[in-house]
Amino acid sequence: MIYPENFEQKIEFFKIRQLLEQHCLSPLGKEKVEEMQFSSVFEEIDVQLSQTDEFVHILQEEDSFPSDNFYDVRPVLHRIRVAGSWIDQNALSELLKSMLTITSIVTFFKNDEEKAERYPHLMLLAKEVFVSSEISKKAERIIDEFGQIRDHASPQLSNIRREITSTLNSISRSLNSILRKAQAEGFVDKDITPSMRDGRLVIPVNPAFKRKIKGIVHDESASGKTVYIEPSEVVEANNRIRELESDERREIIRILTEFTDYLRPFLPDLLQSYEFLAQIDFIRAKAKFALQLNALKPNFENRLIIDWVQAVHPLLFLSLKKQNRKVVPLDITLEEDSRILVISGPNAGGKSVCLKTVGLLQYMVQCGLLVPLRENSQVGLFSDIFIDIGDEQSIENDLSTYSSHLQNMKFFVKNCSKHSLLLIDEFGSGTEPQIGAALAESLLDRFNQKNAFGVITTHYQNLKHFANENEGVINGAMLYDRHEMQPLFQLSIGNPGSSFAVEIARKIGLPDDVIAQASEIVGSDYINMDKYLQDISRDRRYWERKREEVRRERNRLNEISEKYESEMEEINRKKKEILAEAKQQAERLIAESNAKIESTIRQIKEAQADKEKTKRVRQSLTEFRENITTSSDTLQEVKPIRKKVKQKPVTQPQNTNLKTPIVTGDTVRMKGQTVTGEILEIQGKKAIVAFGVIKSTVDLEKLEKVNGNQRVKENKSSNTRDLLHDRKLSFKQDIDVRGMRGDEALQAVMYFIDDAIQLSISRVRILHGTGTGALRQIIREYLKTVAGVAHFQDEHVQFGGAGITVIDLD
Structure with missing residues (x-):
C-alpha cells in the first residue's frame, strides 16, 4: 500500500518513469513503464531485479543481442481478428521484421549452457515464447526487405506487373516521339521531359502552343505558364495502365487476405510473443537506466531492514553529474532495535533529501529497479510506505497546511503496522510550537508502539530527547561545518543534531543584542x-x-x-x-x-x-x-x-675442508649472538665491524658469516623500533596554540597528547596564554577526560605561570 495518491510526485518517481521511457525502443516498452507498480511480493520483485541485473551484463558483455525492429503490431493483430479483413502492406513489413527480432532473441538464449548459467531468469522468460519459421517464410515470399510486395508474390501479380511495364514502355516510346517532333517544330522547349499527372503520362507545353498538340489537357501549373497535355495517341494506353493498376491492387489485397486467413489461427500465440518483446524492451530500458546511475542489484532480503552503504539519490546524482559535481552518499541503517530514525540539523542541511532518498530507493526496489548503492548494502521489504512531505494546503477542502498534516497523521496511526515505512518531513510543524511538539511526541510514541519503521525530520528538542530515551527510536544528525558555516550533507546516526540557529543568525548579520535577548528568552x-x-x-x-x-x-x-x-x-x-x-x-x-x-x-x-x-x-x-x-x-x-x-x-x-673466508663487506655476527654487522676492514687476525652506528674491533675467529635472509628478518624486527625512535627524537615537548580558535586549539592538543602518549613522553607543555582564560578552560576540561594524563598544573610563575599548562603522562 502506498499513501497518498500523489506519492510518486512527492518522491519524484514520475521523473524516473520519464527517464526509463527515453531508453525504450518502442511503445511496447513504454507501455510496460506505465504499468510498472509497487509490489510487496518478495519472489516477484526478486525475479524482476534478477532479470534486470542479467540484462546489465548482456549490455556490458554481449554484442550480438538484437536491438532493432521492436515494432508494436498488436493493434493490427487485434484488428485482423475479423474474418475478411487483411493486414496492410506496411504492417506486414513490420510484422515480419519484428518476428525475426523475436526469433533472434529466443535463439540467443536457447541451446547454450553457458548462457543458461549466466542468464537463468531471462532464459526462463524466453523458454515458452512462440516463434514460427513458416509464418516468416510465407511473409518473406510476399514482401521484400524494403517493405514492397514482391512481383512473384503470385503468378497473377507477376503477369499484371509485366503487362504494366510493357505498356508503360510503349507509352514512353510514343511520348518521346511526339515530344521530339514538337521540340523540332518549336512548340516545346528542348529540356522538357514527360511528366506524370493523376497517374497518366503527359507532356508539359507552353499554353500558346496547346492547340498544336492533339490531346487532353489534364492540369495547369500554378503560374499558368505550363499546361500538361495527354496526346491522343497514348490515351488508350494510359487507360489500360489504370485498369492494370486496379487489377494489381485487387491482387495484392487478395494475397494479403489469403495470408491473413493463414495467420488468424496464430493470433493468440503471436500476441504472447509481442508481450515477450514488450518485456524485453522494458527490461532493457531498466538495465540501460541502471548503467546510467551506476546502479546494481542489492542484497534483497525478505525481512524488515534498511542497511544501506553510500546510497545516492538518482535524480540528484544525474543533475550534479551534468555540472561535474558529486553527490554526497548516504549511509543509513534501520533494523529491529532502531526502527525509527529522527533526523535533526540546520535548515538546508539535507534532511529532506535524506528522507526522499530513502523513500525513492525503497520504492524503486519494490518496483523492480536496480538502485545506486554499494554491494554490501542490505535492502528489505515493506508492505506499506506512507509519506508526509510538502505543503498540502487546500482551498477547496478548507484545509490549512497543519490540518493536512494532521489528516495524514490520522491515517498513519490507523493504518501503519510493523511492516510499514513512514517518511515524515518537519514532524509537528505548522502550528504553535509547544502543542505541535507535544502532538508530534505523542504520535511518535504510537508509531513506536506499533513497531513501524520510519525516517522523521524535526527541529523539536523533545523529539530528540524521546529518541534518546526510548528503545526502537534513534537520533540522527545532518552534519554542519560551524566554522565555514555551511552544511556537509552527511548523515550521522547515534546523536541528535544542532539547528545552529544562533550561529546562522550571527553569520547573516543579525544584531548581537537581538541574538543575546533571544538566548535569554529560550533560557x-x-x-x-x-x-x-x-x-x-x-x-x-x-x-x-x-x-x-x-x-x-x-x-x-x-x-x-x-x-x-x-x-x-x-x-x-x-x-x-x-x-x-x-x-x-x-x-x-x-x-x-x-x-x-x-x-x-x-x-x-x-x-x-x-x-x-x-x-x-x-x-x-x-x-x-x-x-x-x-x-x-x-x-x-x-x-x-x-x-x-x-x-x-x-x-x-x-681432508680438504673448504671454508669461505671472511672478507670486507660480508655480513657477520659474534658467535652465539644475534646482532649482525658489516665488515669494514680486516687487519691481520682482527676485523673492524659496524654494528649499526657502533664500530668495534673483533677477532676474526669470534665472527661467523650471516646469509641475506637472516639479515632481512633481523632488520625487519628493528624497523618499528627505529621508526618510533626517530619520531621520539623529533618530537617537540611544547605546543603553542595561542591565537587559535577554541576548536582549532582543542584539535591540535588532541593530536599532540595522542602522539606524546604513544611515544611514552613523560612530560609536555601547552602554551595557551592567559587572555580571558577560555582557551585554558577548554583545554583543561579535555585533559580531564584523557586516561593517559596523570596530572596537570600551571607552569612555575618564573616560566609563564597560568599561561602554560604542564602535563605529566603515565
Missing part, C-alpha cells in the same frame, strides 16, 4: 543543550577523521605486507635456484677433488720414494686445493673428502 538550558550537540558534532567529525587516518594506514600496511610477501617469495625462489646451482658446483668440485687425489696417489706410488718428485706432486695437490677454495665463495661448506692410502713413505692428506 540557558536550551542554549547549553544546543552547544552540547555542536560539541558532539565536532567530536564525531574529529574521530571520523581519526578513523579514516587509521583506515588509510591499515591499507598502507596491507600493501607493504603484500609487497613484502611477494618479495620474500621471489627471494625464496632465487634461494632455491642458488642452492641448486651451488649443489651442482659442489658435486663437480668433489668429483674433481676425488679425481685429483687418486691421480696424486697413483703418481706417488709410481715415484717409488723419489722425494723430489713426491714433493712436486704434493705441491701440485696443495695448489689445486687453494684454487677450489678461491672458486667456491658461494658455498658455505664442502664436506671433507677422506681416502685412506697404504703408503708408508708419504703422509696422506686427511
Whole structure:
C-alpha cells in the first residue's frame, strides 16, 4: 500500500518513469513503464531485479543481442481478428521484421549452457515464447526487405506487373516521339521531359502552343505558364495502365487476405510473443537506466531492514553529474532495535533529501529497479510506505497546511503496522510550537508502539530527547561545518543534531543584542543543550577523521605486507635456484677433488720414494686445493673428502675442508649472538665491524658469516623500533596554540597528547596564554577526560605561570 495518491510526485518517481521511457525502443516498452507498480511480493520483485541485473551484463558483455525492429503490431493483430479483413502492406513489413527480432532473441538464449548459467531468469522468460519459421517464410515470399510486395508474390501479380511495364514502355516510346517532333517544330522547349499527372503520362507545353498538340489537357501549373497535355495517341494506353493498376491492387489485397486467413489461427500465440518483446524492451530500458546511475542489484532480503552503504539519490546524482559535481552518499541503517530514525540539523542541511532518498530507493526496489548503492548494502521489504512531505494546503477542502498534516497523521496511526515505512518531513510543524511538539511526541510514541519503521525530520528538542530515551527510536544528525558555516550533507546516526540557529543568525548579520535577548528568552538550558550537540558534532567529525587516518594506514600496511610477501617469495625462489646451482658446483668440485687425489696417489706410488718428485706432486695437490677454495665463495661448506692410502713413505692428506673466508663487506655476527654487522676492514687476525652506528674491533675467529635472509628478518624486527625512535627524537615537548580558535586549539592538543602518549613522553607543555582564560578552560576540561594524563598544573610563575599548562603522562 502506498499513501497518498500523489506519492510518486512527492518522491519524484514520475521523473524516473520519464527517464526509463527515453531508453525504450518502442511503445511496447513504454507501455510496460506505465504499468510498472509497487509490489510487496518478495519472489516477484526478486525475479524482476534478477532479470534486470542479467540484462546489465548482456549490455556490458554481449554484442550480438538484437536491438532493432521492436515494432508494436498488436493493434493490427487485434484488428485482423475479423474474418475478411487483411493486414496492410506496411504492417506486414513490420510484422515480419519484428518476428525475426523475436526469433533472434529466443535463439540467443536457447541451446547454450553457458548462457543458461549466466542468464537463468531471462532464459526462463524466453523458454515458452512462440516463434514460427513458416509464418516468416510465407511473409518473406510476399514482401521484400524494403517493405514492397514482391512481383512473384503470385503468378497473377507477376503477369499484371509485366503487362504494366510493357505498356508503360510503349507509352514512353510514343511520348518521346511526339515530344521530339514538337521540340523540332518549336512548340516545346528542348529540356522538357514527360511528366506524370493523376497517374497518366503527359507532356508539359507552353499554353500558346496547346492547340498544336492533339490531346487532353489534364492540369495547369500554378503560374499558368505550363499546361500538361495527354496526346491522343497514348490515351488508350494510359487507360489500360489504370485498369492494370486496379487489377494489381485487387491482387495484392487478395494475397494479403489469403495470408491473413493463414495467420488468424496464430493470433493468440503471436500476441504472447509481442508481450515477450514488450518485456524485453522494458527490461532493457531498466538495465540501460541502471548503467546510467551506476546502479546494481542489492542484497534483497525478505525481512524488515534498511542497511544501506553510500546510497545516492538518482535524480540528484544525474543533475550534479551534468555540472561535474558529486553527490554526497548516504549511509543509513534501520533494523529491529532502531526502527525509527529522527533526523535533526540546520535548515538546508539535507534532511529532506535524506528522507526522499530513502523513500525513492525503497520504492524503486519494490518496483523492480536496480538502485545506486554499494554491494554490501542490505535492502528489505515493506508492505506499506506512507509519506508526509510538502505543503498540502487546500482551498477547496478548507484545509490549512497543519490540518493536512494532521489528516495524514490520522491515517498513519490507523493504518501503519510493523511492516510499514513512514517518511515524515518537519514532524509537528505548522502550528504553535509547544502543542505541535507535544502532538508530534505523542504520535511518535504510537508509531513506536506499533513497531513501524520510519525516517522523521524535526527541529523539536523533545523529539530528540524521546529518541534518546526510548528503545526502537534513534537520533540522527545532518552534519554542519560551524566554522565555514555551511552544511556537509552527511548523515550521522547515534546523536541528535544542532539547528545552529544562533550561529546562522550571527553569520547573516543579525544584531548581537537581538541574538543575546533571544538566548535569554529560550533560557540557558536550551542554549547549553544546543552547544552540547555542536560539541558532539565536532567530536564525531574529529574521530571520523581519526578513523579514516587509521583506515588509510591499515591499507598502507596491507600493501607493504603484500609487497613484502611477494618479495620474500621471489627471494625464496632465487634461494632455491642458488642452492641448486651451488649443489651442482659442489658435486663437480668433489668429483674433481676425488679425481685429483687418486691421480696424486697413483703418481706417488709410481715415484717409488723419489722425494723430489713426491714433493712436486704434493705441491701440485696443495695448489689445486687453494684454487677450489678461491672458486667456491658461494658455498658455505664442502664436506671433507677422506681416502685412506697404504703408503708408508708419504703422509696422506686427511681432508680438504673448504671454508669461505671472511672478507670486507660480508655480513657477520659474534658467535652465539644475534646482532649482525658489516665488515669494514680486516687487519691481520682482527676485523673492524659496524654494528649499526657502533664500530668495534673483533677477532676474526669470534665472527661467523650471516646469509641475506637472516639479515632481512633481523632488520625487519628493528624497523618499528627505529621508526618510533626517530619520531621520539623529533618530537617537540611544547605546543603553542595561542591565537587559535577554541576548536582549532582543542584539535591540535588532541593530536599532540595522542602522539606524546604513544611515544611514552613523560612530560609536555601547552602554551595557551592567559587572555580571558577560555582557551585554558577548554583545554583543561579535555585533559580531564584523557586516561593517559596523570596530572596537570600551571607552569612555575618564573616560566609563564597560568599561561602554560604542564602535563605529566603515565
